[in-house]
Amino acid sequence: MHSSSAFSESPAVRWTLIAIAIGFLALFLVLPLIAVFAEALRRGIGMFLEAFAEPDTQAAIRLTLLVSAIAVPLNLVFGLAAAWAIAKFEFPGKSLLITLIDLPFSVSPVVSGLVYVLLFGAKGVLGPTLDDWDFKIIFAVPGIVLATIFVTFPFIARELIPLMQEQGTAEEEAALTLGASGFRTFLTVTLPNVRWALLYGVLLCNARAMGEFGAVSVVSGHIRGLTNTMPLHVEILYNEYNFVAAFAVASLLAALAFVTLGAKSFLEWRHGDALAATRRH
Secondary structure (H helix, E strand, O other), X not given: OOOHHHHOOOHHHHHHHHHHHHHHHHHHHHHHHHHHHHHHOOOOHHHHHHHHHOHHHHHHHHHHHHHHHHHHHHHXXXXXXXXXXXXXXXXXXXXXXXXXXXXXXXXXXXXXXXXXXXXXXXXXXXXXXXXXXXXXXXXXXXHHHHHHXXXXXXXHHHHHHHHHHHHOOHHHXXXXXXXXXXXXXXXXXXXXXXXXXXXXXXXXXXXXXXXXXXXXXXXXOOOOOOOOOHHHHXXXXXXXXXXXXXXXXXXXXXXXXXXXXXXXXXXXXXXXXXXXXXXXX
Protein backbone atom coordinates (compact mmCIF):
# COMPACT_ATOMS: atom_id res chain seq x y z
CA MET A 1 0.00 0.00 0.00
CA HIS A 2 1.23 3.48 -0.84
CA SER A 3 1.93 5.86 2.02
CA SER A 4 -0.50 8.74 2.33
CA SER A 5 2.38 11.22 2.16
CA ALA A 6 2.94 10.30 -1.48
CA PHE A 7 -0.47 11.75 -2.34
CA SER A 8 -0.66 14.57 0.19
CA GLU A 9 -0.04 17.44 -2.20
CA SER A 10 -2.72 20.08 -2.19
CA PRO A 11 -4.94 20.53 -5.27
CA ALA A 12 -3.19 23.82 -5.96
CA VAL A 13 0.18 22.09 -6.22
CA ARG A 14 -1.20 19.34 -8.47
CA TRP A 15 -2.92 21.77 -10.80
CA THR A 16 0.19 23.95 -10.91
CA LEU A 17 2.31 20.98 -11.97
CA ILE A 18 -0.27 20.00 -14.60
CA ALA A 19 -0.38 23.56 -15.93
CA ILE A 20 3.42 23.69 -16.15
CA ALA A 21 3.52 20.38 -18.07
CA ILE A 22 0.76 21.45 -20.47
CA GLY A 23 2.35 24.87 -20.97
CA PHE A 24 5.73 23.30 -21.71
CA LEU A 25 4.20 20.92 -24.27
CA ALA A 26 2.23 23.71 -25.88
CA LEU A 27 5.24 26.01 -26.13
CA PHE A 28 7.84 23.54 -27.35
CA LEU A 29 5.73 20.98 -29.24
CA VAL A 30 2.23 22.10 -30.23
CA LEU A 31 2.98 25.69 -31.27
CA PRO A 32 5.95 24.76 -33.52
CA LEU A 33 3.80 22.13 -35.25
CA ILE A 34 0.99 24.62 -35.76
CA ALA A 35 3.52 27.10 -37.16
CA VAL A 36 4.79 24.51 -39.66
CA PHE A 37 1.33 23.85 -41.10
CA ALA A 38 0.34 27.51 -40.96
CA GLU A 39 3.42 28.58 -42.93
CA ALA A 40 2.93 25.75 -45.41
CA LEU A 41 -0.65 26.90 -46.14
CA ARG A 42 0.03 30.63 -45.81
CA ARG A 43 -0.33 31.27 -49.55
CA GLY A 44 -3.16 28.86 -50.10
CA ILE A 45 -3.62 25.22 -50.92
CA GLY A 46 -2.55 25.81 -54.53
CA MET A 47 0.95 26.92 -53.60
CA PHE A 48 1.11 24.14 -51.03
CA LEU A 49 0.39 21.46 -53.64
CA GLU A 50 2.64 23.15 -56.19
CA ALA A 51 5.60 22.60 -53.88
CA PHE A 52 5.16 18.83 -54.25
CA ALA A 53 5.05 19.10 -58.04
CA GLU A 54 8.70 20.16 -58.16
CA PRO A 55 10.94 17.37 -59.54
CA ASP A 56 13.54 17.91 -56.80
CA THR A 57 10.91 17.57 -54.09
CA GLN A 58 9.55 14.39 -55.63
CA ALA A 59 13.07 13.01 -55.90
CA ALA A 60 13.67 13.80 -52.20
CA ILE A 61 10.45 12.03 -51.21
CA ARG A 62 11.32 8.97 -53.33
CA LEU A 63 14.84 8.82 -51.89
CA THR A 64 13.54 9.09 -48.31
CA LEU A 65 11.09 6.25 -48.89
CA LEU A 66 13.76 4.17 -50.64
CA VAL A 67 16.27 4.58 -47.83
CA SER A 68 13.63 3.68 -45.24
CA ALA A 69 12.52 0.69 -47.29
CA ILE A 70 16.11 -0.62 -47.27
CA ALA A 71 17.22 0.36 -43.76
CA VAL A 72 14.16 -0.76 -41.79
CA PRO A 73 14.00 -4.38 -43.09
CA LEU A 74 17.75 -4.78 -42.56
CA ASN A 75 17.43 -3.47 -39.03
CA LEU A 76 14.48 -5.78 -38.49
CA VAL A 77 16.61 -8.81 -39.40
CA PHE A 78 19.52 -7.58 -37.28
CA GLY A 79 17.30 -6.65 -34.35
CA LEU A 80 15.59 -10.04 -34.30
CA ALA A 81 18.88 -11.93 -34.59
CA ALA A 82 20.66 -9.84 -31.95
CA ALA A 83 17.76 -9.94 -29.49
CA TRP A 84 17.31 -13.68 -29.94
CA ALA A 85 21.01 -14.34 -29.40
CA ILE A 86 21.30 -12.04 -26.37
CA ALA A 87 18.09 -13.11 -24.64
CA LYS A 88 18.14 -16.84 -25.33
CA PHE A 89 21.83 -17.83 -25.35
CA GLU A 90 25.07 -17.35 -23.44
CA PHE A 91 28.18 -16.75 -25.53
CA PRO A 92 31.57 -14.97 -25.32
CA GLY A 93 31.29 -11.30 -26.22
CA LYS A 94 27.65 -10.95 -25.22
CA SER A 95 28.30 -7.82 -23.16
CA LEU A 96 30.30 -6.32 -26.02
CA LEU A 97 27.42 -6.95 -28.43
CA ILE A 98 25.00 -5.17 -26.09
CA THR A 99 27.40 -2.23 -25.82
CA LEU A 100 27.75 -2.01 -29.61
CA ILE A 101 23.97 -2.02 -30.03
CA ASP A 102 23.78 1.04 -27.76
CA LEU A 103 26.65 2.80 -29.52
CA PRO A 104 24.53 4.95 -31.87
CA PHE A 105 22.69 6.35 -28.83
CA SER A 106 25.95 7.78 -27.47
CA VAL A 107 27.66 8.87 -30.71
CA SER A 108 26.61 12.04 -32.51
CA PRO A 109 25.06 11.30 -35.93
CA VAL A 110 27.45 13.82 -37.46
CA VAL A 111 30.40 11.86 -36.07
CA SER A 112 29.02 8.61 -37.49
CA GLY A 113 28.70 10.28 -40.88
CA LEU A 114 32.31 11.47 -40.68
CA VAL A 115 33.42 7.91 -39.88
CA TYR A 116 31.89 6.71 -43.14
CA VAL A 117 33.61 9.54 -45.01
CA LEU A 118 36.96 8.50 -43.49
CA LEU A 119 36.30 4.89 -44.53
CA PHE A 120 34.74 5.27 -47.97
CA GLY A 121 35.58 8.82 -49.08
CA ALA A 122 37.85 9.57 -52.03
CA LYS A 123 40.84 9.85 -49.68
CA GLY A 124 39.55 7.41 -47.10
CA VAL A 125 40.85 3.99 -46.16
CA LEU A 126 38.82 2.14 -48.80
CA GLY A 127 38.22 5.08 -51.13
CA PRO A 128 40.94 4.29 -53.74
CA THR A 129 39.82 0.66 -53.96
CA LEU A 130 36.20 1.72 -54.49
CA ASP A 131 37.33 4.15 -57.20
CA ASP A 132 39.12 1.32 -58.98
CA TRP A 133 35.86 -0.64 -58.97
CA ASP A 134 33.93 2.49 -60.03
CA PHE A 135 31.63 2.11 -57.02
CA LYS A 136 30.54 5.18 -55.07
CA ILE A 137 29.37 5.10 -51.47
CA ILE A 138 29.96 8.64 -50.24
CA PHE A 139 27.81 11.28 -51.96
CA ALA A 140 25.60 8.48 -53.27
CA VAL A 141 22.63 6.41 -52.15
CA PRO A 142 24.70 3.57 -50.57
CA GLY A 143 26.32 6.02 -48.15
CA ILE A 144 22.94 7.44 -47.15
CA VAL A 145 21.62 3.94 -46.54
CA LEU A 146 24.67 2.99 -44.44
CA ALA A 147 24.43 6.15 -42.33
CA THR A 148 20.70 5.62 -41.79
CA ILE A 149 21.19 2.00 -40.78
CA PHE A 150 23.84 3.02 -38.26
CA VAL A 151 21.71 5.58 -36.46
CA THR A 152 18.56 3.41 -36.45
CA PHE A 153 19.74 -0.13 -35.74
CA PRO A 154 19.34 0.00 -31.92
CA PHE A 155 15.59 0.69 -32.04
CA ILE A 156 14.24 -2.75 -32.89
CA ALA A 157 16.82 -4.71 -30.90
CA ARG A 158 16.26 -2.55 -27.82
CA GLU A 159 12.51 -3.10 -27.98
CA LEU A 160 12.89 -6.89 -28.21
CA ILE A 161 15.74 -7.71 -25.80
CA PRO A 162 13.98 -6.95 -22.47
CA LEU A 163 10.79 -8.74 -23.55
CA MET A 164 12.65 -11.84 -24.73
CA GLN A 165 14.71 -11.90 -21.54
CA GLU A 166 11.57 -11.74 -19.41
CA GLN A 167 9.89 -14.52 -21.38
CA GLY A 168 12.85 -16.82 -20.82
CA THR A 169 13.50 -20.03 -22.75
CA ALA A 170 10.93 -22.43 -21.26
CA GLU A 171 8.58 -22.38 -24.26
CA GLU A 172 11.40 -22.80 -26.77
CA GLU A 173 12.85 -25.70 -24.78
CA ALA A 174 9.44 -27.37 -24.67
CA ALA A 175 9.07 -27.03 -28.45
CA LEU A 176 12.53 -28.48 -29.04
CA THR A 177 11.74 -31.37 -26.69
CA LEU A 178 8.64 -32.13 -28.76
CA GLY A 179 10.79 -32.42 -31.87
CA ALA A 180 10.53 -28.99 -33.49
CA SER A 181 13.60 -27.69 -35.27
CA GLY A 182 15.31 -24.50 -34.13
CA PHE A 183 13.97 -22.49 -37.06
CA ARG A 184 10.44 -23.84 -36.62
CA THR A 185 10.61 -23.04 -32.91
CA PHE A 186 11.59 -19.48 -33.77
CA LEU A 187 8.72 -19.08 -36.25
CA THR A 188 5.99 -20.69 -34.15
CA VAL A 189 7.01 -19.79 -30.59
CA THR A 190 9.52 -16.94 -30.33
CA LEU A 191 8.28 -14.67 -33.12
CA PRO A 192 4.55 -14.73 -32.19
CA ASN A 193 5.45 -13.87 -28.59
CA VAL A 194 7.25 -10.68 -29.61
CA ARG A 195 5.24 -9.62 -32.68
CA TRP A 196 3.73 -6.48 -31.14
CA ALA A 197 7.00 -5.28 -29.64
CA LEU A 198 8.62 -5.98 -33.01
CA LEU A 199 6.03 -3.87 -34.83
CA TYR A 200 6.49 -1.11 -32.24
CA GLY A 201 10.25 -1.13 -32.84
CA VAL A 202 9.73 -1.04 -36.60
CA LEU A 203 7.55 2.06 -36.24
CA LEU A 204 10.18 3.86 -34.19
CA CYS A 205 12.96 2.77 -36.54
CA ASN A 206 11.04 3.96 -39.60
CA ALA A 207 10.26 7.33 -38.02
CA ARG A 208 13.94 7.92 -37.23
CA ALA A 209 15.03 6.72 -40.69
CA MET A 210 12.77 9.19 -42.48
CA GLY A 211 13.70 12.09 -40.21
CA GLU A 212 17.47 11.55 -39.92
CA PHE A 213 19.48 14.66 -40.76
CA GLY A 214 22.97 14.77 -39.21
CA ALA A 215 24.61 11.59 -40.49
CA VAL A 216 22.86 11.77 -43.86
CA SER A 217 23.89 15.41 -44.28
CA VAL A 218 27.57 14.48 -43.98
CA VAL A 219 27.56 11.61 -46.48
CA SER A 220 25.02 12.88 -49.02
CA GLY A 221 26.84 15.80 -50.63
CA HIS A 222 23.51 17.70 -50.89
CA ILE A 223 23.11 16.94 -54.59
CA ARG A 224 19.65 18.16 -55.56
CA GLY A 225 17.49 15.56 -57.19
CA LEU A 226 19.98 12.79 -56.39
CA THR A 227 21.13 12.60 -52.76
CA ASN A 228 18.80 14.95 -50.90
CA THR A 229 16.34 13.31 -48.53
CA MET A 230 13.33 15.27 -47.30
CA PRO A 231 15.04 16.77 -44.22
CA LEU A 232 17.99 17.92 -46.36
CA HIS A 233 15.64 19.29 -49.02
CA VAL A 234 13.78 21.30 -46.37
CA GLU A 235 17.07 22.91 -45.31
CA ILE A 236 17.99 23.83 -48.89
CA LEU A 237 14.56 25.32 -49.63
CA TYR A 238 14.64 27.32 -46.41
CA ASN A 239 18.14 28.66 -47.11
CA GLU A 240 16.88 29.76 -50.53
CA TYR A 241 14.04 31.69 -48.82
CA ASN A 242 11.48 29.42 -50.47
CA PHE A 243 9.57 29.26 -47.22
CA VAL A 244 6.27 27.90 -48.51
CA ALA A 245 7.91 24.94 -50.20
CA ALA A 246 10.20 24.33 -47.22
CA PHE A 247 7.32 24.25 -44.76
CA ALA A 248 5.20 22.19 -47.16
CA VAL A 249 7.82 19.42 -47.22
CA ALA A 250 8.30 19.82 -43.47
CA SER A 251 4.55 19.41 -42.98
CA LEU A 252 4.72 16.10 -44.85
CA LEU A 253 7.40 14.92 -42.43
CA ALA A 254 5.24 16.12 -39.54
CA ALA A 255 2.24 14.27 -40.96
CA LEU A 256 4.29 11.08 -41.21
CA ALA A 257 5.31 11.61 -37.59
CA PHE A 258 1.64 11.93 -36.60
CA VAL A 259 0.86 8.68 -38.41
CA THR A 260 3.69 6.97 -36.54
CA LEU A 261 2.50 8.44 -33.24
CA GLY A 262 -1.04 7.29 -33.94
CA ALA A 263 0.09 3.77 -34.74
CA LYS A 264 2.30 3.77 -31.63
CA SER A 265 -0.58 4.90 -29.42
CA PHE A 266 -2.88 2.29 -30.94
CA LEU A 267 -0.38 -0.48 -30.21
CA GLU A 268 0.08 0.74 -26.65
CA TRP A 269 -3.69 0.81 -26.18
CA ARG A 270 -4.35 -2.62 -27.64
CA HIS A 271 -1.23 -4.40 -26.40
CA GLY A 272 -0.07 -2.28 -23.49
CA ASP A 273 0.97 -5.19 -21.26
CA ALA A 274 3.23 -6.77 -23.87
CA LEU A 275 4.82 -3.46 -24.76
CA ALA A 276 5.24 -2.42 -21.12
CA ALA A 277 7.35 -5.52 -20.55
CA THR A 278 9.95 -4.13 -22.95
CA ARG A 279 10.57 -1.19 -20.58
CA ARG A 280 10.92 -2.96 -17.25
CA HIS A 281 14.73 -3.17 -17.47
